[in-house]
Amino acid sequence: MSKGVTPQSKDYAKWYTDVVQKAELADYSPVKGCMVIRPYGYALWENIKSELDRMFKDTGHVNAYFPMLIPESFLKKEADHVEGFAPELAVVTHGGGKKLDEPLVIRPTSETIIWSMYKKWINSYRDLPLLINQWANVVRWEMRTRLFLRTTEFLWQEGHTAHATADEAFEEAYRMIGLYRDFAEHYMAMPVLVGKKTENEKFAGAVETYTIEAMMGDKRALQSGTSHYLGQNFAKAFDVTFQNENNEQEYVYASSWGVSTRLVGALIMTHGDDKGLILPPKIAPYQVVIVPIYRDEESKSEVMRYIEPIKKQLGDSGVRCHVDMRETLSPGFKFNDWEMKGVPLRLEIGPRDVKNEKLVVFRRDRGEKETVSRDAFTASVTAQLDTIQNDMLKARKAFREHNTEDISSYEALKARVDAGGFARAYWDGSSEDEKAIQEACKATIRCIPFEQPGTEGVCFYTGRKTKQQVILAKAY
Amino acid sequence: MSKGVTPQSKDYAKWYTDVVQKAELADYSPVKGCMVIRPYGYALWENIKSELDRMFKDTGHVNAYFPMLIPESFLKKEADHVEGFAPELAVVTHGGGKKLDEPLVIRPTSETIIWSMYKKWINSYRDLPLLINQWANVVRWEMRTRLFLRTTEFLWQEGHTAHATADEAFEEAYRMIGLYRDFAEHYMAMPVLVGKKTENEKFAGAVETYTIEAMMGDKRALQSGTSHYLGQNFAKAFDVTFQNENNEQEYVYASSWGVSTRLVGALIMTHGDDKGLILPPKIAPYQVVIVPIYRDEESKSEVMRYIEPIKKQLGDSGVRCHVDMRETLSPGFKFNDWEMKGVPLRLEIGPRDVKNEKLVVFRRDRGEKETVSRDAFTASVTAQLDTIQNDMLKARKAFREHNTEDISSYEALKARVDAGGFARAYWDGSSEDEKAIQEACKATIRCIPFEQPGTEGVCFYTGRKTKQQVILAKAY
Structure with a gap:
C-alpha cells in the first residue's frame, strides 16, 4: 500500500x-x-x-x-x-x-x-x-x-x-x-x-x-x-x-x-498526483487526519492527552477528523498512506510539539509542511479547508486554460489533439464531417458551449463562416 | 384518494x-x-x-x-x-x-x-x-x-x-x-x-x-x-x-x-387504522402539516401572514413541517388526505384563529382535536411529538400484551391461533413436531425469546419437562 x-x-x-x-x-x-x-x-x-x-x-x-x-x-x-x-x-x-x-x-x-x-x-x-x-x-x-x-x-x-x-x-x-x-x-x-x-x-x-x-x-x-x-x-x-x-x-x-x-x-x-489521491475538503471522507508520534508508552499517553482536545475542537467545528491509532505501522508509513488517500490536512504530533504547544501541518494539495501553534491551527482550520478547496479549483482552472487552444486549421487540431488538451474552434460541419474527424484523429466534439463569443469566424474544417464555436478533444 | x-x-x-x-x-x-x-x-x-x-x-x-x-x-x-x-x-x-x-x-x-x-x-x-x-x-x-x-x-x-x-x-x-x-x-x-x-x-x-x-x-x-x-x-x-x-x-x-x-x-x-396510516413522529416525512382555511383572497393573505412565522418557528425547532397550499382542494379533503398519510399533527388555521392568536391541533394517533393558543403550541411542539412517539409505542405494547396468551395445551394453541395473537408456551418438540403443527394450524415458532422465565414447565406438545419457552403465531 x-x-x-x-x-x-x-x-x-x-x-x-x-x-x-x-x-x-x-x-x-x-x-x-x-x-x-x-x-x-x-x-x-x-x-x-x-x-x-x-x-x-x-x-x-x-x-x-x-x-x-x-x-x-x-x-x-x-x-x-x-x-x-x-x-x-x-x-x-x-x-x-x-x-x-x-x-x-x-x-x-x-x-x-x-x-x-x-x-x-x-x-x-x-x-x-x-x-x-x-x-x-x-x-x-x-x-x-x-x-x-x-x-x-x-x-x-x-x-x-x-x-x-x-x-x-x-x-x-x-x-x-x-x-x-x-x-x-x-x-x-x-x-x-x-x-x-x-x-x-x-x-x-x-x-x-x-x-x-x-x-x-x-x-x-x-x-x-x-x-x-x-x-x-x-x-x-x-x-x-x-x-x-x-x-x-x-x-x-x-x-x-x-x-x-x-x-x-x-x-x-x-x-491526483504521483503520490496518490488529492481530495477537495468538501468531499473528503476525512478532512484532517492526525498521526501521533511517540517512542514509548509514556510519550504515547502524553501525546494522546494532547491530541484529545484538538480532536474534540475539530469535531465541534464540524471538521471530519480521524486519529490514526494503528499500532503496528510506523509514522512514515502512515504519512504515505494518508497522502495516497488524499486527505487534505495531516497533523503530525510528537512529544516536542506537546512541549511547545505546536503541531506540524502537512497540506496535501501543495505538499507543504509547517510547524504552527496549536491554538492558531484550531482557530483557523475551517478557513484553511476553504482555502484549499478554492485553491484546488483555481489550480485546475489554470491547468485547463493553459491546455486549451483556439485553433483555426485541421492541422492545428491534429497537433493539439496529439499534444493533449482542448481545442476551441469555429465549427459548421455536418455529422459526417464530425465522424470523419473522429476516425482520423480520435477527437470528438465534446460540446457546443453555452457561452459563445458572439463573433463570427471561419470553420476550421469546412471553411464556411459561422458564429458557432465548439470544444474538441480526445475523451474517456 | x-x-x-x-x-x-x-x-x-x-x-x-x-x-x-x-x-x-x-x-x-x-x-x-x-x-x-x-x-x-x-x-x-x-x-x-x-x-x-x-x-x-x-x-x-x-x-x-x-x-x-x-x-x-x-x-x-x-x-x-x-x-x-x-x-x-x-x-x-x-x-x-x-x-x-x-x-x-x-x-x-x-x-x-x-x-x-x-x-x-x-x-x-x-x-x-x-x-x-x-x-x-x-x-x-x-x-x-x-x-x-x-x-x-x-x-x-x-x-x-x-x-x-x-x-x-x-x-x-x-x-x-x-x-x-x-x-x-x-x-x-x-x-x-x-x-x-x-x-x-x-x-x-x-x-x-x-x-x-x-x-x-x-x-x-x-x-x-x-x-x-x-x-x-x-x-x-x-x-x-x-x-x-x-x-x-x-x-x-x-x-x-x-x-x-x-x-x-x-x-x-x-x-394504521380505518382512516389510513398513523406515522410515528421520528419516521414521518412531515411531522406537522398546516391546512390554511380561508374564503377569499383577503382572508387568505391574513391567514398566510399568520402561518408564516409559525412555520418558521417549527422549522427552527427542527420540526418537519409542510403547509398544504393546494388551491383546488377543500380543507375537508385535505384533512382526510393527511389523515390517510398519517401525519402526526395537523394544524387547521382560519381567520377566527388569527384573531384569537390560536390554532386547532388534530392529533392523528388519538383522533383528538383541540383549540390551543399559538404560543403554547409552538413552545411545546417537540415535547408533543415526543409524547406521541412514546404513546404510540405504549399503545402497541399494550395491544401485544393483550393478545399474547400463555398456553399449555395443543387445543389452547389452536384456539389462540384462530383468534389471532401470540401463544407463549413451553416447548421441547423436534423439527418434525414443528412442521406438523404448522401444517395443522398454520402457526410457526416465531422465536425462542432471549428473555426466558428461567422456570421449568411442560411442553404443550410433547408433554416433556423443559425450561424453554417459545412464541407461536401465524405470520406474514
Whole structure:
C-alpha cells in the first residue's frame, strides 16, 4: 500500500488503476466488468450523493424507486432509445426455475419503466410537473471497462421529470445541467465546460443533450454529467397525455438527467498526483487526519492527552477528523498512506510539539509542511479547508486554460489533439464531417458551449463562416 | 384518494393494499411481483435508512458496494445456502447480445460475492474485524407477492462481518439484533420480541439466526429483521483463512444481518387504522402539516401572514413541517388526505384563529382535536411529538400484551391461533413436531425469546419437562 504508484508521466492509465487500488477505492470483482466499491471509495460516493441529494430536494425534487427489471418490449417502444441501448443489455430469461414468457432486461436507464408509470399517474395539468429522482444501480454490457469510469454495473441517480409545456421541460434540463456544474465546481473543485452535445453525441431518445465536460490530468476530456430535453418522445412512446388548462388532451413534455459513480473517477483524475489521491475538503471522507508520534508508552499517553482536545475542537467545528491509532505501522508509513488517500490536512504530533504547544501541518494539495501553534491551527482550520478547496479549483482552472487552444486549421487540431488538451474552434460541419474527424484523429466534439463569443469566424474544417464555436478533444 | 379504505374488520389484507395505494406509498408495476415505491413511501424508507445508517456507523461499520450479478457457481459453494435460494433465483443468460459462458444470478443476498472478495482482503488477524454494510436491491423470485411485505425485487441493507474468533462474530450478530430492536422500538414505535429462530426457520447457511418479531394490527407476526451467526460456513466455502496471533492459519468467523423495505409494511400494519396510516413522529416525512382555511383572497393573505412565522418557528425547532397550499382542494379533503398519510399533527388555521392568536391541533394517533393558543403550541411542539412517539409505542405494547396468551395445551394453541395473537408456551418438540403443527394450524415458532422465565414447565406438545419457552403465531 505504501509502495507508491506508477508515475503519471510513465503510464497515466496504469497510474489511475494503481491509485484506485492502493487508495482502496475499488477492486476488481470475479464478475467481468463489475467492480467492488470499497469503503473508502464508497465514502466518497456517499459524500457526493448526500450533497447532490440535498441540492435536488432544494430545487423541489423527490426520490422514488422503480423496478430494475424491465420487459424487453418496453425498450423497443422508442426507436432511437432501443437502437442506442440494445447492444448493451443484460437479459434475464429465467426466474424461479422457469423460463420467462417475456425476457426482462436489467435497466440500462429507466425512461421506459418510469414513463409506463407516468401514464397511470398523470391525467391533468394539476398532476404536473412531476419532479422525480431515483438513486439506483444500472447495467450496460461494456466491452472495455475501467474502474469507476466505465463498468458493466454502476451506481447513479437519474432524474425523470414531466411537464405541461415544452418550455418548462427545457428549463428543467437547463437548470439541472447548471446544478451539476455548481456541484462539480464548488464541491469537487473540478471546473467544467457546460454546453450542448452534437447530434452524433446526444442521448438515444433525446431532442437535446446538455453536458458538463472536465479536463482530466492527462488533458483528456471526461463527460461528467448530462441532462436531456426529451420533448414528447417518451410520452408518445408510452401514450402519456394530460388535459391542459383549455381542456385539450396533449402529450406530456419530459427531461431526464444523471450523474454516476464515474464522478469518483473524475475526482481522481482531476486532482491526483504521483503520490496518490488529492481530495477537495468538501468531499473528503476525512478532512484532517492526525498521526501521533511517540517512542514509548509514556510519550504515547502524553501525546494522546494532547491530541484529545484538538480532536474534540475539530469535531465541534464540524471538521471530519480521524486519529490514526494503528499500532503496528510506523509514522512514515502512515504519512504515505494518508497522502495516497488524499486527505487534505495531516497533523503530525510528537512529544516536542506537546512541549511547545505546536503541531506540524502537512497540506496535501501543495505538499507543504509547517510547524504552527496549536491554538492558531484550531482557530483557523475551517478557513484553511476553504482555502484549499478554492485553491484546488483555481489550480485546475489554470491547468485547463493553459491546455486549451483556439485553433483555426485541421492541422492545428491534429497537433493539439496529439499534444493533449482542448481545442476551441469555429465549427459548421455536418455529422459526417464530425465522424470523419473522429476516425482520423480520435477527437470528438465534446460540446457546443453555452457561452459563445458572439463573433463570427471561419470553420476550421469546412471553411464556411459561422458564429458557432465548439470544444474538441480526445475523451474517456 | 379521499374515498377511504376498506375497514380492517372487513378485510385486513384489502385494507392494507388500500392504504398503501391511497397514501401513495407504492404502486403495482407492469413487472410481475415488482413494485414502484412512490415518493411518499420512499421518504419513509429514506428516514428509516438514514437513522439505521447512523446507528451502523456509530457502532463502527462502514458501507461498500458489491456487484449485483453473481456467477451461478458461487451460490452452489455453500450447500444449505444454495438449497435455500436456488428456487428463488433470477438468472441472466445473455449480455451484450451474446449468450454468457456462465449464467449470472441477480443477488438474492450477497454472502457469496462478498466472501469471494474477503478472500482477497483478509490475510492476517490485523485485517480483522471487517465490519461492512451494503445498501442495495436484491431479487428473490416470489410466487405470491404483497406490496412492501414480499416483492420480487426489494431494497435492503445487508451487513457482512468477518472476525478472528467465534465469540466476536457471535457478539456481533447479537449486537446487531439488539440494534434492530432499539430502532424498531425507539424510531418505529413498534415493540418487538427478540430471540432465536428454530432450526426450521433459520437462514440458509447460518449456524444461528436471531430475529425481531412484531405483532401487526391483525395480530399476526411479522419477522422484521434478522441477524445470523454464520460460523465458518462461508469462510470454508470460499477458503478464507487468516493468520492468527499464534501464526496459525484459521478460517474466518462471520455474521450477516439485514432489514428491508418490509419495514415500511411493518409500519403500516403496526399503527394504521380505518382512516389510513398513523406515522410515528421520528419516521414521518412531515411531522406537522398546516391546512390554511380561508374564503377569499383577503382572508387568505391574513391567514398566510399568520402561518408564516409559525412555520418558521417549527422549522427552527427542527420540526418537519409542510403547509398544504393546494388551491383546488377543500380543507375537508385535505384533512382526510393527511389523515390517510398519517401525519402526526395537523394544524387547521382560519381567520377566527388569527384573531384569537390560536390554532386547532388534530392529533392523528388519538383522533383528538383541540383549540390551543399559538404560543403554547409552538413552545411545546417537540415535547408533543415526543409524547406521541412514546404513546404510540405504549399503545402497541399494550395491544401485544393483550393478545399474547400463555398456553399449555395443543387445543389452547389452536384456539389462540384462530383468534389471532401470540401463544407463549413451553416447548421441547423436534423439527418434525414443528412442521406438523404448522401444517395443522398454520402457526410457526416465531422465536425462542432471549428473555426466558428461567422456570421449568411442560411442553404443550410433547408433554416433556423443559425450561424453554417459545412464541407461536401465524405470520406474514
